[in-house]
Amino acid sequence: MSMINYASREINCKIVYYGPGLGGKTTNLEHVYAKTKPDTRGKLISLATETERTLFFDFLPVDLGTIRGFKTRFHLYTVPGQVYYNASRKLILKGVDGLVFVADSQVERMEANQESMQNLYDNMSEYGYDITKLPFVLQYNKRDLPNAASVQQLQAALNPGWEVHETARQRLTPDPDHPNETLVEQLSTGEWVERVPYFEGVAVTGDGVFDTLKAVSKLVLKTLA
């Protein structure tokens, strides 16, 4: 839930990085931390185990610029990916304004990706949040690995699209980041579907990290516009 402070002229928004364990959520935040100027970001807080697995969450506040005299401040959180940490994972979703799902592209992790995506849907619905109405982007991470599944396979498994019922939104919408691809389209069966924007990434080198962050932040601000 974004918070607008007219006294300090700030807009605060919460973005949560979700996904399976060891998928690269923390690495995304570490890259953002390393590459942003110290005066535009706060401390990177990690509540992790001794083996550096996220126990509760990682947190990084970043300023992404000013609009209409209001400073836009984004609070980036990761959730613990391991299946058994669901209680703490769910807590982090409270008040979320935008979601990034960091999928592990390795073929062997396909099932873990799907399980985590299902868990995200379940947790969001338990809060009464409608995931189809929330700024949401996907990042296919670890694209550099030889055992990475194709983007088509990942899209089919994780981003097949949800049905669009509102007639106003039933119009062909090209994907601005991928030529010849669409975000909203009509299937041969006649139903309209919408997919969320996706980005390919290699979080350890930083590839795709800022593209993903910019995309979700922009979508969040547009919900306020």
Add this chain to the structure above:
Amino acid sequence: MAASSSWAFTPEDSTAIADVLERLLAASNARCALLVDRSGQLVATAGEPMDFDPTAFATLTAADFSANDQLARLVGEREFGTLVHQGEKESMVLADVARRVILVALFDQRTTLGLVRLKLKDSVVDLTRLFDVIFSRSADVGVGRPSILSGAHDEIDELFS
């Protein structure tokens, strides 16, 4: 419900909140007070300058409160409305306000836990009244929201170009 509903507070709200926090500090002799929303965002601070990162503090406060909420449910309580963390020199009391925000008072040996808790109760009542108004107004505005970013699509595109 889409999760991205927003709430806003005006300079007048800020002044009213600051008044409550200042009264709490004066009555309890606590060192400083912070108000944090349940999603971890810092709403207001008052009192002595803090020698820690208040943004990080706010995030951890919300996480602390959320985790304790779940613990309460596990043991059959609806909530733990007040939490106390006692250290050798510094201590803090956290209290729920209207299930939406958390009031935190930090104090040292200049006062006692009993006094801080007692005065905190009054502040919670005052703040609950204030936030009921703020949140009901935000909900009303949400219906036909004339947001501060209305029509700012081009500026947003520009920001991320």
